[in-house]
Amino acid sequence: MTEILRIEGLQKRFGGLVATDNVTLDVHTGEIHALIGPNGAGKSTLINQLCGELRQDDGMIHLAGRDISHMAAPDRVDLGLGRTFQVTSLLEEFTVRENVGLAVQARDGGNFRVFDNVAGRKSVWEETAHLLSGSLLDDRRDARVADLSHGEKKQLELIMALATQPRLLLLDEPMAGLGHVETGQMIETLRGLHGEVSMLLVEHDMEAVFALADRISVLVYGQIIMTGTADEVRGDPRVREAYLGTEDA
Numbered sequence: 134m135t136e137i138l139r140i141e142g143l144q145k146r147f148g149g150l151v152a153t154d155n156v157t158l159d160v161h162t163g164e165i166h167a168l169i170g171p172n173g174a175g176k177s178t179l180i181n182q183l184c185g186e187l188r189q190d191d192g193m194i195h196l197a198g199r200d201i202s203h204m205a206a207p208d209r210v211d212l213g214l215g216r217t218f219q220v221t222s223l224l225e226e227f228t229v230r231e232n233v234g235l236a237v238q239a240r241d242g243g244n245f246r247v248f249d250n251v252a253g254r255k256s257v258w259e260e261t262a263h264l265l266s267g268s269l270l271d272d273r274r275d276a277r278v279a280d281l282s283h284g285e286k287k288q289l290e291l292i293m294a295l296a297t298q299p300r301l302l303l304l305d306e307p308m309a310g311l312g313h314v315e316t317g318q319m320i321e322t323l324r325g326l327h328g329e330v331s332m333l334l335v336e337h338d339m340e341a342v343f344a345l346a347d348r349i350s351v352l353v354y355g356q357i358i359m360t361g362t363a364d365e366v367r368g369d370p371r372v373r374e375a376y377l378g379t380e381d382a
């Protein structure tokens with residue numbers, strides 16, 4: 134079993150608070166690995182350290198065998214670390230197709246802002262069409278982002294993250310704010326990518342986590358208290374006490 138990501142002894146302090154406390158975790162190539170934990174457990178802090186937006190105080194991060202612990206954020210993206218664009222970073226007045234085209238161009242080292250440059254580049258539009266084909270947004274490619282539903286915007290975030298051709302995709306609450314139907318659609322979309330791209334999925338929606346994850350790591354007060362399958366996590370008394378409550382999940 135090869136590992137796409139290996140984290141060892143990762144530590145981040147904010148003053149007296151230890152937000153990630155000696156975190157050791159690996160993501161196997163091709164797996165969906167979920168990271169769950171109560172509010173304030175340190176999930177965002179961990180994701181931000183992986184991206185390079187926050188510098189760890191101690192510990193190591195390896196991506197596909199390379200030590201990226203001290204690498205700048207854009208270099209990590211070049212090595213295959215992808216993160217979903219946030220809804221707030223979408224260009225509302227541009228179409229779905231144009232937003233995806235800009236993400237493709239940005240990956241190729243182009244300027245994210247200079248839209249004119251992208252208009253004439255056939256390869257960018259071919260790849261954009263490929264990314265959109267078969268997606269839930271293919272029929273909406275000429276819609277303005279401002280006219281999309283929240284669920285459609287979350288699908289667009291994901292497609293734009295895939296435009297960077299990640300080897301490991303960090304998904305920070307992809308179900309947040311989605312209704313039941315849209316959550317089901319997002320689960321299906323992620324299931325369709327299973328095996329193609331490795332994923333570290335931070336998510337509060339336990340139904341989605343149990344439906345998607347090969348393995349789940351549970352973070353409580355900055356520490357991983359266990360890693361296991363959905364059944365192992367459901368059945369672990371420490372998890373039930375710390376996170377799921379005493380009732381059946």
Ligand SMILES: Nc1ncnc2c1ncn2[C@@H]1O[C@H](COP(=O)(O)OP(=O)(O)OP(=O)(O)O)[C@@H](O)[C@H]1O
Pocket residue numbers: 147150152170171172173174175176177178179
């Ligand atoms: N920049 C910061 N400065 C000081 N404390 C911080 C900072 N960022 C996070 N924290 C603290 O670190 C702890 C972990 O926060 P973090 O946001 O990583 O948790 P989380 O698991 O992502 O929570 P949630 O599920 O609510 O998003 C919390 O106690 C939080 O208040």
